[in-house]
Amino acid sequence: MKAQWEEKISESLVEHFYKLQSDEEIEEGFSDVLSFGTAGIRSKFGIGPGRLNKFTIQKVALGLAKYLKIKTEQPKVVIHFDTRHLSKEFAIEIAKVLGTNGVHVILPDTYKSTPELSFAVRYLNTTAGIMITASHNPKNYNGIKVYGSDGGQLLTEPSQELSHYIDKVKDPLNIKTTDLKALQEEQVVMPLNEATTIAYKAAIKELVGDFSTTSTKTVLTSLHGTSLPLLSEILNDLSYTNYIVEQAQSAPSGDFPTVKIANPEAEDTFELGKALAEQEDAQLIIATDPDADRIGIVERYEDGTTKYFNGNEIGLLLMKLRNEELSDDKQKYIIKSVVTSALSEKLAKSLDIGVINVLTGFKYISEQLMNLENNPSQLVLAYEESHGYIVDDISRDKDAIQVAALLIKYKEQLAQEGITFKDILENIYQEHGQYKDKTLSPTFEGAAGRTKINEIMSNFKQLNTIELSNLTPLIIENYVTQESYSVRSGNKETIHLPQTDLIKFIFKEGFIAVRPSGTEPKMKLYFSLDVDDLGEVIDEFKEKYELG
Numbered sequence: 001m002k003a004q005w006e007e008k009i010s011e012s013l014v015e016h017f018y019k020l021q022s023d024e025e026i027e028e029g030f031s032d033v034l035s036f037g038t039a040g041i042r043s044k045f046g047i048g049p050g051r052l053n054k055f056t057i058q059k060v061a062l063g064l065a066k067y068l069k070i071k072t073e074q075p076k077v078v079i080h081f082d083t084r085h086l087s088k089e090f091a092i093e094i095a096k097v098l099g100t101n102g103v104h105v106i107l108p109d110t111y112k113s114t115p116e117l118s119f120a121v122r123y124l125n126t127t128a129g130i131m132i133t134a135s136h137n138p139k140n141y142n143g144i145k146v147y148g149s150d151g152g153q154l155l156t157e158p159s160q161e162l163s164h165y166i167d168k169v170k171d172p173l174n175i176k177t178t179d180l181k182a183l184q185e186e187q188v189v190m191p192l193n194e195a196t197t198i199a200y201k202a203a204i205k206e207l208v209g210d211f212s213t214t215s216t217k218t219v220l221t222s223l224h225g226t227s228l229p230l231l232s233e234i235l236n237d238l239s240y241t242n243y244i245v246e247q248a249q250s251a252p253s254g255d256f257p258t259v260k261i262a263n264p265e266a267e268d269t270f271e272l273g274k275a276l277a278e279q280e281d282a283q284l285i286i287a288t289d290p291d292a293d294r295i296g297i298v299e300r301y302e303d304g305t306t307k308y309f310n311g312n313e314i315g316l317l318l319m320k321l322r323n324e325e326l327s328d329d330k331q332k333y334i335i336k337s338v339v340t341s342a343l344s345e346k347l348a349k350s351l352d353i354g355v356i357n358v359l360t361g362f363k364y365i366s367e368q369l370m371n372l373e374n375n376p377s378q379l380v381l382a383y384e385e386s387h388g389y390i391v392d393d394i395s396r397d398k399d400a401i402q403v404a405a406l407l408i409k410y411k412e413q414l415a416q417e418g419i420t421f422k423d424i425l426e427n428i429y430q431e432h433g434q435y436k437d438k439t440l441s442p443t444f445e446g447a448a449g450r451t452k453i454n455e456i457m458s459n460f461k462q463l464n465t466i467e468l469s470n471l472t473p474l475i476i477e478n479y480v481t482q483e484s485y486s487v488r489s490g491n492k493e494t495i496h497l498p499q500t501d502l503i504k505f506i507f508k509e510g511f512i513a514v515r516p517s518g519t520e521p522k523m524k525l526y527f528s529l530d531v532d533d534l535g536e537v538i539d540e541f542k543e544k545y546e547l548g
Contacts, residue, residue: 002030005047005055008173012053013089017045017140028446036060036163038156039361042134042143042520045086052142055172057090060144061097062175063166064128068103070165072127078106078192080117081132082226082291084142085254087111091132092180094144099183100176108192111252113226113292114145115399118366119200120192122151122396133291136263137520139256151396152366156498201234203394208405211240216415217282218408219273221246223262224253225290231401240408246276256290263289264296265387265439267308274298274306284411286404293362293398294387297407299421307422311387312341312437312528316428317421318403319344319381321410322391323351326378335365335382338477338502339526342510343435347428353380359479359500360515360524362388366396385439385526435510436534440525441517442547449521456523456545460503460514464490468540470531472508479503512541523547 009015018026029048034041034056041060043052068075077098081087088111095105106124114131121129129147137143146154146162154162169175183189220243222228228250235243249258249272256262259269264287273285277300285298285306297314300306309317319334326332333354336344348355354377358364365382372379383389388398391406414420444452461480465487466473473487477495479502484493504513510529517524525547531537541547 002048004173005030008055009047012047012055013086013093014045014047014051014053017085018047021046024446031447036063036159036166038154038159038363040143040145040153042137042141044140045142049172052086052090054089054093055175057093057144058097058175058177059169059172060166061094062101062169064130064146064162065098065101065103066168067162067165068127069101074104075102075127076104076106076124077128077130078117078120078124078126079130079132080108080112080114080120082113083111083224083252083254084132084134084290085139086142087132087254090142090144091130093177094130094132095189096177096180096183097175099188100178105183105189106192107189111226112192113230113401114397115293115395115401116197116200116230118147118151118395118397118399119203120196121147121149123196123199125149131291135291136261136265136289136294138261139254147397150366150370152370153361153363153397155363155367197230200394201230201237203392204234204402204405205237207392207394207402208234208238208409210238211409211412213412213416214240214242216242216284216408216412217280218243218411219246219277219280219282219285220244220250220404221273221285221287222250222252222292223259223264223269223287223289224249224251224256225262225288225292226252227288227292227401227404230292231288231404234401234405235408238405240412243408244276244280244282246273248272264294265311270296270298270308274300277306278304283415284408286407288400288404292400295389295400295403295407296387297421299411301420301422309421309425310437311383311385311439312344313425314387314407315340315344315381315383315385315389316347317410317424318383318389318391318407319347319351319353320424320428322380322406323353326380331377332380333377334380335368337361337364337384338497338504339513339528340383340385341435341437342528342530343428343432346432350432357497359497359502360384362398364498365390366393369393369396385437433530435528435530438527438534438538440527440538441520441522442525442542443520443522445521453516453521453523456547457501457503457514457516459545463503466505466512468537468544470509471529471537473505474508475506477502477504477506
């Protein structure tokens, strides 16, 4: 099999990356087969059925074409791609396969963001949407996310059905395609109309509203991705021009040359932004990840000090400030993942906001938005702790562009009152307790890593209590068995959420949750505890359960 793949290395689109790989990395491409999971596909470049290349991309596209043709007689798909290596090339290959197999395609000629793709699906009334991105992963990764006609990522059942059609493609090296130019001439592959972008911008402008004052200055950085110039155009239209772009870090580039990892969840991605803010006397720094679904912020003060806000803190700010500007005439609600800060529910309850909990994965949030489409209640905020938010379902995936514009507006309004985001957060802590939140992602590479992750999760699933210094265990929520177990009484209750590989340990002081990543060879560890020394608890937990 390896020889057949190597014969086509020059056609694979990934020869450059293949030549940089170690023997072990090369062999991994042939020891595994990419599978379409509930989060789509995300992987490293390389040859073989276990890596992303022209042929594995075409395999996904052919499976999708067959899946869509079963669903509807005249399927139509909109494709967007980010600034990563091979994103545009992969988008073209997918368009060719889809078009050759009777699926009409809308394909832009330049990079676009994930929220724009989600918006475009509903605006253009397409059967599905495809986003070529690996979000905030390292530069040698890319991926495919598939969206349904509702604008949300495919849920578990349709993902499994699509996966079945993809797996039935047995010869990815010899998939026939028509030339792109011919498909365009036949109007099977069509360009994206500028009206779609205009409509997306208009929806955000209506959400945010014009700025009446512009005393605060903002630094913007796209981390080499897709949020600019779109965000700056929206701000200009809203009469806010008191911003400056970190130019070196906002030049589109799949190499992400100015950061270790292009992820606003990492505080060190803000170093260039903070230096520019110091130089320009700016009060806010906003960073978005390459596909503009995640956002991070740093606030800068008169004495030159700064504060980085983690994903949970941004969520608390948005909940509090968004709630204040909404009418009390309707019942209000938030949607959040089960691993967001323990403080989020306390704050929501104090503000008389209903809470809908969902599993991790923004597709579960979009499912709720679809179900509540005709409900008279008002959405205050939908979010995950991993820096993904929406306050309006303009998009049904994380939307850093709408949230960036809104946060700049809130920052400006607070400045008129002489207060800061940090002041708002400290008031919340004074009223409800200062929960400390931390998410860790220990990596376990390769087949041995997958085995290790399975062993760790298996051990956690056997526990009927958990003893950690200064914490009082109350409940263990096992989302595999869908049971909530009381440590004190031994009673069990049913968890009315879909089955997933997640264990959540609830204490009097907050919670710790563990799960394997759905897209990377990592564990995800979530800590949200009202304790004096969170680091001490984390170290004890990692040592006790071999997570170092």
